[in-house]
Amino acid sequence: MGETVDGLTGTEIDQALTQIGVPDVSPGITKRHRIFNALASHQQRHGHGKSLVAFINKTMAPVRYRNEGVLHARRMAELNEVLIYAGLAVNGKGDVVRLKSGAASTLDEAARHGGDFRSQLRGRGIHRRVLDYCTDELLQKNNFHAMLEASKSIPAHLREVAGVQGDGATLADKTLSPGKGPLVAINDGVSDSDRAEQAGFANLVKGILGMYRNLTAHEPRLHREVTDDELLEALTMMSMVHRRLDTARRAPAS
Template sequence: MAIIKNFDLASLETICKILGETNIGLSGTEITKYLSECGITDPQINSTKWKRLYDALSFKQNEDRCANNVCAFILHVMRPSRHVQKQEWFENIRSQLNYVLSFEGLEITESGELKPANKVKNFSEAEERAQNLRRSLLDRKIHPDVLFFCKAELLVDNYFHTVFEATKSIAEKIRIKTNLTTDGAELVDQAFSYKDKIPYLALSSLSTESQRSEQKGFMNLLKGVFGTFRNTTAHAPKITWNIEEQDALDILSTVSLIHRKLDKAVEARKIYEGSF
């Protein structure tokens, strides 16, 4: 690894606060374990978790005169295989860390690697992009569930993660409305398919061919969004799948339409008695 210059102490402090956050951060036992595994001395001067981390990492950075071992510790903590059972936690913490790391010109990828990123010089750059996107979406009367994802930390580099998170919200809403646990095309089929059974969710009474065609078309739209945007952003490196602002606006408008349809979708069993 090339020499990584010392992190600004304010950045390092914020990183330690994210990793040592009281409710969702690392436990004290985990901090001890990971510092030891990375060969970083734990001075244990402070009982507060984030302060312990800050003492250990700032001392190591000062001793090394570079941030390489600090970065190695962060990547050790954020190794994806360590968080298979808590992927939501991984993405949440990675997003917060990347917001801070952007001020150092770095980013943690989906695969848990460190790569150079466009360096943000101040908070206003990221906040301005978020506000501009939000204003444009408000002009389109976008669904509030989509506006939730217009966060500065998701827009530090480009619109990649905003689209990714927004499309994930579609599947989550379907799961909440149906209590199903699957994902992707399988979830769509289980929730909306009306062949030889009453579906979990229906856009209408499905009593006419036109209504049934609408239900089928909506299923295809959902599968298309998952396959084109969510699955691509989940697996493709961001550098090879760049999303510009206009693309993001159009994709998020589609996601908004889907959310409105889902809000109006009803449990088919409340409409019908018996089977189709």
């Protein structure tokens, strides 16, 4: 946050400290030292680190980055590479949250997901629903379970759009298969091409759920290494499914 080029400005630091009620004990010095001195002094005086959390929450609030989404994503990723050592992370809302997976204990655990992979995820525009389901696993570089958790986002989205319960291939058949008319339609369904696309989409969803969601089918693969490229391809495919569901229409149940 105090980085020379892309860090907070002096004015932004002053505003954030004022808003969280932390005195600026050394104004005018290098930004990173200014932030550290203010927060460390407050922590020593009060015996807890709430001021640090409040500072991050305030300066990472998405409303501050309305026209700077890339900067927000970069700061969030770089903060998370440090916060993961305490079992914490900044989520998409700019809030510091505790990771279910706990703290990282090695450099590899914390940093293996830095650099190019983060850039590729941002560049591919991975759907927010996918990332909501696998952020912990991405931070911990647990690629196989990141794919597993991300795949759970698809039936959840499908249930939301269709307004029905179910899971797996049964849910996909119930809501997407053309038949006499799908419950969730991704197109107008008036031509042979429309119906072929609808059937293909239903099969795609069933394929994703069968490949990544079905733990029993994947028992032999639990210890197989999943590369970053394979994970990126899987998350991209799941994102495409979500985007089609974003624009799908729900038909009345027959």
